[in-house]
Amino acid sequence: MQGERLITVNGKHFHYSWLRDNCLCPECRDPNSFQKIYDISEAQSPPEPLSVVEEEDTLTITWKEQPIHQSIFPTSWLMAQVNELDTSEESLNKITLWNKAELEKEPILRHDFPNCDADMWVNQLFSLGFTILENIQSTQELESLVCSIGPVYETYYGRLIPVKPIKGTKAVDLAYASVYPLLPHTDFTYLNAGRVLQFLYCVEHNASGGESIVVDGYRVAKDFRQNYPEYFNVLAETPVHFKQFDLHSQYYLCNINPILKLNQKGEVSEIYFSHKNCKPNLKFDKIESFYEAYRAFFKYLKSSDYQYLYRLKAGDCLVIQNFRILHGRTAYDANHGTRHLEGIFLDWDYFKGRHHFKQFQHLY
Ligand SMILES: [Fe+2]
Incomplete structure (x- = not known):
């Protein structure tokens, strides 16, 4: 796991920094405004996972943090993000x-x-x-x-x-x-x-x-x-x-x-x-x-x-x-x-x- 900075889901690459920054949990993202609360600039080092569990519908990452933090991403959400990121506005x-x-x-x-x-x-x-x-x-x-x-x-x-x-x-x-x-x-x-x-x-x-x-x-x-x-x-x-x-x-x-x-x-x-x-x-x-x-x-x-x-x-x-x-x-x-x-x-x-x-x- 150490040294790897990304994970591949359904053939698409996701950087750990991006995943940590976009954690969907209510502590990291305000559920009303959908705006980001988590501040990645406060992290001591680049985000690193303790464990990654890939299931059919979700990707669960436990982060090496004090205290440890868990992010759960629906696979459909991840795929939709790729489509949005890969394509220009036009x-x-x-x-x-x-x-x-x-x-x-x-x-x-x-x-x-x-x-x-x-x-x-x-x-x-x-x-x-x-x-x-x-x-x-x-x-x-x-x-x-x-x-x-x-x-x-x-x-x-x-x-x-x-x-x-x-x-x-x-x-x-x-x-x-x-x-x-x-x-x-x-x-x-x-x-x-x-x-x-x-x-x-x-x-x-x-x-x-x-x-x-x-x-x-x-x-x-x-x-x-x-x-x-x-x-x-x-x-x-x-x-x-x-x-x-x-x-x-x-x-x-x-x-x-x-x-x-x-x-x-x-x-x-x-x-x-x-x-x-x-x-x-x-x-x-x-x-x-x-x-x-x-x-x-x-x-x-x-x-x-x-x-x-x-x-x-x-x-x-x-x-x-x-x-x-x-x-x-x-x-x-x-x-x-x-x-x-x-x-x-x-x-x-x-x-x-x-x-x-x-x-x-x-x-x-
Ligand atoms: Fe005109």
Whole structure:
């Protein structure tokens, strides 16, 4: 036993330090909050077992401590921990990357909100990064859906953000200027918003044009990385400024992020892209190489191979992971017809947390 620092259960390795640290007994882990009480930094030496008894359903370890201490781990709990530890946050829920052709093979993209199985659209949101809910009666109904999951992420635009041309006023954002197409972008690049989920609800749409566009940023980044690895590295390694100068509300907002943010595994985890807000303040010798990469990536985002276009109708709600999916719309004529959307945001942590609670509550 001496010298061995780990044990193998069902082919999976567990370090004694980790097992001791995660003892499930009520002295070591508070049974109400499930938080850790045991303080491993107080141990005189690295945890060492006196005895280990492996039975069919449990692993019992008696620790060489004064007084001796016993930990009992259900095998199912240990296996579930491995699954959670082995998998990155992104792959914990299966992700399907898509381009336009692949997406069009998906059997169901729209879900009848009042009557559908909620798991269907929630799983699709995790997998594709977006989903479409139909037949939501009102913004109030949408707001109560969001509030049932977590607090609304509010910005200076308000709690519900109207997306429509404002008559008699000059647009403070191109999102409100119908004459221009709105190129694929992520929202709030100029705020330190983190990962948010966007609900874009259609109140009315009878204008000609104004089709919504969604692009899978993860998929584009993957192909881009394969074809232009050097450009990919430039976008992953160059922090750029995103700015919003709002004359009406008197804010000059700025946030700095690389366009492609990587996780610890080197995978793209967040995309910050909004051409209308991107104002790189780069060192002179970095500008040429940055713009070369930027232009190439932007062309990918605008390629029809990646853009899924569809027309929102009243009662539809497009739900998108703002850190993965880029969204936009085609131009439309605001003088003939109305296109009125309302946007509401929720911190992704709460959405994910609620989903994981349902998935993992049996472990606690
Ligand atoms: Fe937007």
